[in-house]
Amino acid sequence: xxxxxxxxxxxxxxxxxxxxxxxxxxxxxxxxxxxxxxxxxxxxxxxxxxxxxxxxxxxxxxxxxxxxxxxxxxxxxxxxxxxxxxxxxxxxxxxxxxxxxxxxxxxxxxxxxxxxxxxxxxxxxxxxxxxxxxxxxxxxxxxxxxxxxxxxxxxxxxxxxxxxxxxxxxxxxxxxxxxxxxxxxxxxxxxxxxxxxxxxxxxxxxxxxxxxxxxxxxxxxxxxxxxxxxxxxxxxxxxxxxxxxxxxxxxxxxxxxxxxxxxxxxxxxxxxxxxxxxxxxxxxxxxxxxxxxxxxxxxxxxxxxxxxxxxxxxxxxxxxxxxxxxxxxxxxxxxx
Amino acid sequence: xxxxxxxxxxxxxxxxxxxxxxxxxxxxxxxxxxxxxxxxxxxxxxxxxxxxxxxxxxxxxxxxxxxxxxxxxxxxxxxxxxxxxxxxxxxxxxxxxxxxxxxxxxxxxxxxxxxxxxxxxxxxxxxxxxxxxxxxxxxxxxxxxxxxxxxxxxxxxxxxxxxxxxxxxxxxxxxxxxxxxxxxxxxxxxxxxxxxxxxxxxxxxxxxxxxxxxxxxxxxxxxxxxxxxxxxxxxxxxxxxxxxxxxxxxxxxxxxxxxxxxxxxxxxxxxxxxxxxxxxxxxxxxxxxxxxxxxxxxxxxxxxxxxxxxxxxxxxxxxxxxxxxxxxxxxxxxxxxxxxxxxxxxxxxxxxxxxxxxxxxxxxxxxxxxxxxxxxxxxxxxxxxxxxxxxxxxxxxxxxxxxxxxxxxxxxxxxxxxxxxxxxxxxxxxxxxxxxxxxxxxxxxxxxxxxxxxxxxxxxxxxxxxxxxxxxxxxxxxxxxxxxxxxxxxxxxxxxxxxxxxxxxxxxxxxxxxxxxxxxxxxxxxxxxxxxxxxxxxxxxxxxxxxxxxxxxxxxxxxxxxxxxxxxxxxxxxxxxxxxxxxxxxxxxxxxxxxxxxxxxxxxxxxxxxxxxxxxxxxxxx
Ligand SMILES: Cc1ncc(C[n+]2csc(CCOP(=O)(O)OP(=O)(O)O)c2C)c(N)n1
Ligand code: SF4
Ligand SMILES: [Mg+2]
Numbered sequence: 001x002x003x004x005x006x007x008x009x010x011x012x013x014x015x016x017x018x019x020x021x022x023x024x025x026x027x028x029x030x031x032x033x034x035x036x037x038x039x040x041x042x043x044x045x046x047x048x049x050x051x052x053x054x055x056x057x058x059x060x061x062x063x064x065x066x067x068x069x070x071x072x073x074x075x076x077x078x079x080x081x082x083x084x085x086x087x088x089x090x091x092x093x094x095x096x097x098x099x100x101x102x103x104x105x106x107x108x109x110x111x112x113x114x115x116x117x118x119x120x121x122x123x124x125x126x127x128x129x130x131x132x133x134x135x136x137x138x139x140x141x142x143x144x145x146x147x148x149x150x151x152x153x154x155x156x157x158x159x160x161x162x163x164x165x166x167x168x169x170x171x172x173x174x175x176x177x178x179x180x181x182x183x184x185x186x187x188x189x190x191x192x193x194x195x196x197x198x199x200x201x202x203x204x205x206x207x208x209x210x211x212x213x214x215x216x217x218x219x220x221x222x223x224x225x226x227x228x229x230x231x232x233x234x235x236x237x238x239x240x241x242x243x244x245x246x247x248x249x250x251x252x253x254x255x256x257x258x259x260x261x262x263x264x265x266x267x268x269x270x271x272x273x274x275x276x277x278x279x280x281x282x283x284x285x286x287x288x289x290x291x292x293x294x295x296x297x298x299x300x301x302x303x304x305x306x307x308x309x310x311x312x313x314x315x316x317x318x319x320x321x322x323x324x325x326x327x328x329x330x331x332x333x334x335x336x
Numbered sequence: 337x338x339x340x341x342x343x344x345x346x347x348x349x350x351x352x353x354x355x356x357x358x359x360x361x362x363x364x365x366x367x368x369x370x371x372x373x374x375x376x377x378x379x380x381x382x383x384x385x386x387x388x389x390x391x392x393x394x395x396x397x398x399x400x401x402x403x404x405x406x407x408x409x410x411x412x413x414x415x416x417x418x419x420x421x422x423x424x425x426x427x428x429x430x431x432x433x434x435x436x437x438x439x440x441x442x443x444x445x446x447x448x449x450x451x452x453x454x455x456x457x458x459x460x461x462x463x464x465x466x467x468x469x470x471x472x473x474x475x476x477x478x479x480x481x482x483x484x485x486x487x488x489x490x491x492x493x494x495x496x497x498x499x500x501x502x503x504x505x506x507x508x509x510x511x512x513x514x515x516x517x518x519x520x521x522x523x524x525x526x527x528x529x530x531x532x533x534x535x536x537x538x539x540x541x542x543x544x545x546x547x548x549x550x551x552x553x554x555x556x557x558x559x560x561x562x563x564x565x566x567x568x569x570x571x572x573x574x575x576x577x578x579x580x581x582x583x584x585x586x587x588x589x590x591x592x593x594x595x596x597x598x599x600x601x602x603x604x605x606x607x608x609x610x611x612x613x614x615x616x617x618x619x620x621x622x623x624x625x626x627x628x629x630x631x632x633x634x635x636x637x638x639x640x641x642x643x644x645x646x647x648x649x650x651x652x653x654x655x656x657x658x659x660x661x662x663x664x665x666x667x668x669x670x671x672x673x674x675x676x677x678x679x680x681x682x683x684x685x686x687x688x689x690x691x692x693x694x695x696x697x698x699x700x701x702x703x704x705x706x707x708x709x710x711x712x713x714x715x716x717x718x719x720x721x722x723x724x725x726x727x728x729x730x731x732x733x734x735x736x737x738x739x740x741x742x743x744x745x746x747x748x749x750x751x752x753x754x755x756x757x758x759x760x761x762x763x764x765x766x767x768x769x770x771x772x773x774x775x776x777x778x779x780x781x782x783x784x785x786x787x788x789x790x791x792x793x794x795x796x797x798x799x800x801x802x803x804x805x806x807x808x809x810x811x812x813x814x815x816x817x818x819x820x821x822x823x824x825x826x827x828x829x830x831x832x833x834x835x836x837x838x839x840x841x842x843x844x845x846x847x848x849x850x851x852x853x854x855x856x857x858x859x860x861x862x863x864x865x866x867x868x869x870x871x872x873x874x875x876x877x878x879x880x881x882x883x884x885x886x887x888x889x890x891x892x893x894x895x896x897x898x899x900x901x902x903x904x905x906x907x908x909x910x911x912x913x914x915x916x917x918x919x920x921x922x923x924x925x926x927x928x929x930x931x932x933x934x935x936x937x938x939x940x941x942x943x944x945x946x947x948x949x950x951x952x953x954x955x956x957x958x
Pocket of ligand 2: 022
């Protein structure tokens with residue numbers, strides 16, 4: 001059942017709209033990665049929909065030459081749920097920011113995930129409100145000084161991965177916008193996943209939060225600060241792959257040598273390993289790649305199956321019969 | 337005083353019965369059962385269920401009283417009636433709340449067993465009304481329900497508690513006897529209702545029969561009343577509540593337009609039943625989605641409309657408030673969308689189970705920016721069918737959100753519905769864009785509706801959103817003149833909907849002393865009031881607005897044919913201000929904000945006093 005090759009190119013997915021992000025914004029890299037990946041996915045352009053909320057990141061749909069819906073702040077997962085339920089044939093992407101999806105739209109994000117709607121959700125995490133010019137966001141680190149927190153924030157941030165795993169996400173991954181190869185690989189995996197796919201993309205905002213990820217995500221430090229996740233491979237890191245994660249006493253992860261490291265299993269039914277990996281923060285190596293990828297029935301498919309079952313049980317549509325169902329009576333003509 | 341000598345046997349023309357008891361006494365069920373039989377008997381009828389917001393308020397208190405009123409008749413009926421002829425009061429609290437409404441000389445059936453000292457105190461009676469003269473002037477039937485029901489169901493194999501819960505069917509049986517109703521259909525209905533628990537079916541059947549026989553035995557009346565069938569328009573009828581009719585109207589709209597329906601909703605009284613009903617009609621290409629909140633419900637509906645379904649969402653006032661921002665998005669993206677508001681008492685959580693018409697301003701004016709959309713209102717339970725269909729038609733043909741206003745009394749009230757023939761229902765088409773040649777997302781047709789190009793259509797890929805858009809391409813535009821053009825275009829598109837309305841034809845006198853302009857659920861009371869006022873020689877016309885926005889183009893001309901305008905509303909005067917602002921029409925308000933429908937008498941006396949005054953100056957008749 002392989003679809004015929006469409007022979008599309010990156011250009012086919014590039015709209016005629018001028019891209020209006022600040023020079024140096026990492027959003028450009030994500031856009032380029034997605035535009036380059038799309039032809040490879042072999043889905044006709046008209047069957048692709050990008051839905052977004054509000055924020056710098058949420059301008060994304062305007063730049064894709066597909067169907068696109070720039071929604072309202074925080075509501076993209078809900079709008080996209082309607083799109084996907086209305087036509088399960090479409091490939092639906094959600095582009096959102098850390099404020100958009102974790103603050104104002106937190107409710108919609110967790111519910112889309114628990115329902116396992118087949119959406120590819122890309123969270124552009126720059127740990128700041130970009131479009132409103134630099135206020136703290138729900139992923140800004142505790143004590144961060146911003147325009148809205150001149151003395152430093154006093155609220156602790158969300159860990160997006162832990163949050164979405166708690167919400168029951170069936171596909172959870174993290175990548176960084178300055179690693180094109182890794183980002184493309186993760187996006188490819190997300191696109192292939194049947195069900196909600198959540199990808200946190202560390203995205204540098206050079207204007208309001210420059211260098212937010214440089215301590216661990218720059219090319220030269222990555223090997224020592226990130227543990228690259230590969231299904232079926234041991235959880236090791238370091239330039240020489242000589243450090244490993246193992247299960248210690250008391251139900252905890254421990255850092256040690258590569259030997260005896262836990263083997264990564266993204267298909268594990270229970271979320272314990274993925275949760276433990278999601279929670280790693282410096283000085284631990286942070287999880288990088290696909291934490292979890294399990295198959296579960298999706299909302300839109302379950303809903304259509306129920307409709308079909310109802311039709312099979314109760315027979316074909318008959319509006320006249322429906323209107324007349326229940327107790328009816330006749331009033332005859334007679335003198336009136 | 338127990339039962340005074342009744343009058344001789346009477347075939348009467350109409351009657352109003354109210355069942356009242358504790359929330360746990362099953363009065364809503366009793367009322368609907370009685371209503372079904374009245375409907376199948378061929379009476380015309382109108383009902384008014386009135387129940388507390390709490391599932392079980394403290395037992396025996398006035399806060400927990402639940403009531404169900406029905407007017408049924410041998411002629412056309414427009415309202416559930418002002419005053420009951422028969423009141424069933426299952427406890428002192430119900431008596432306390434409802435006695436004041438009972439017609440002088442009316443029949444009062446009370447549950448004797450529930451008038452112990454503690455019961456009386458809980459209900460706030462200082463002395464026992466059964467013996468202190470409070471019931472003077474009524475015909476009282478005192479019944480020890482507990483004892484009689486226990487005896488009746490003995491041997492049916494149910495617990496003492498379940499036996500006691502059959503009281504309502506005993507009361508139903510008695511009222512069946514009083515109004516000479518046939519018992520056969522009800523017995524079948526009871527068996528069906530408790531099909532899974534035969535011993536409960538048996539117990540309730542026995543209670544029902546015992547109640548019926550009790551009427552006979554004690555000769556509650558010399559002879560029971562009879563109310564012959566009404567001579568309604570010929571055809572097939574079904575008794576229906578507003579919410580059920582509304583749900584069917586939506587399904588019909590889907591079938592008549594060929595569109596799949598997407599219904600997103602978050603539970604809220606009194607709108608939830610629409611979600612419940614539609615969830616049962618899924619095989620009619622209906623997708624139902626119980627969202628995480630009202631915002632998600634409307635957002636998903638908008639997403640579905642973008643994708644080529646007809647997006648619908650339903651809620652009540654507080655939920656509508658949450659949907660406000662998304663409505664703006666639907667106005668901006670010019671997508672079909674139907675937003676149903678089953679109004680209840682406000683503001684805030686207000687009176688969840690009581691009726692009110694106080695969301696007109698919210699519907700017409702309650703959004704940021706210049707944000708016009710169509711607003712229509714249903715007038716009676718059965719009319720919710722047609723109004724829902726009309727809302728969908730406007731939404732699809734004009735690519736616009738439409739707010740449909742219903743209210744609590746329509747939602748739960750019921751009346752016989754002359755079933756429409758499917759061939760007579762309007763058909764309309766989504767007219768999806770398919771041709772890439774010359775396609776622009778904001779290119780408009782003669783109705784000013786923009787192209788509806790849905791994902792999956794090759795060559796029409798485009799992007800829309802809430803930012804101001806270029807008048808043709810739909811691309812983001814911050815151009816000053818383009819913005820003004822778009823604001824005016826969106827307004828003009830909505831205004832033009834009115835150009836297709838039929839001529840406004842007032843009911844009754846088409847010129848004269850008073851024109852009553854109403855909207856929504858007050859239709860029945862106003863109609864009856866106008867009939868009665870005209871009988872006293874006043875010339876009265878009645879216009880009941882279906883279209884709240886845009887208003888009919890000829891409304892001012894029609895209004896000019898009368899000496900005075902009366903605008904009765906269950907709010908402080910929102911339509912009155914709306915008409916003044918929109919068309920400069922000056923009306924006199926009749927306003928009631930008690931969570932209850934108008935009594936016919938209230939509207940009638942307002943008409944009469946307005947007709948009497950030659951130079952009206954006061955703006956409100958208190
Ligand atoms: C209802 C509403 N509230 C507030 C705003 C203002 N607003 C626009 S974007 C934004 C935050 C965006 O931050 P984020 O989601 O992190 O996106 P980024 O710009 O960083 O990509 C806010 C608060 C709005 N547009 N709508
Ligand atoms: S403000 Fe930051 S996130 Fe927004 S476009 Fe500019 S650089 Fe990018
Ligand atoms: Mg951000």
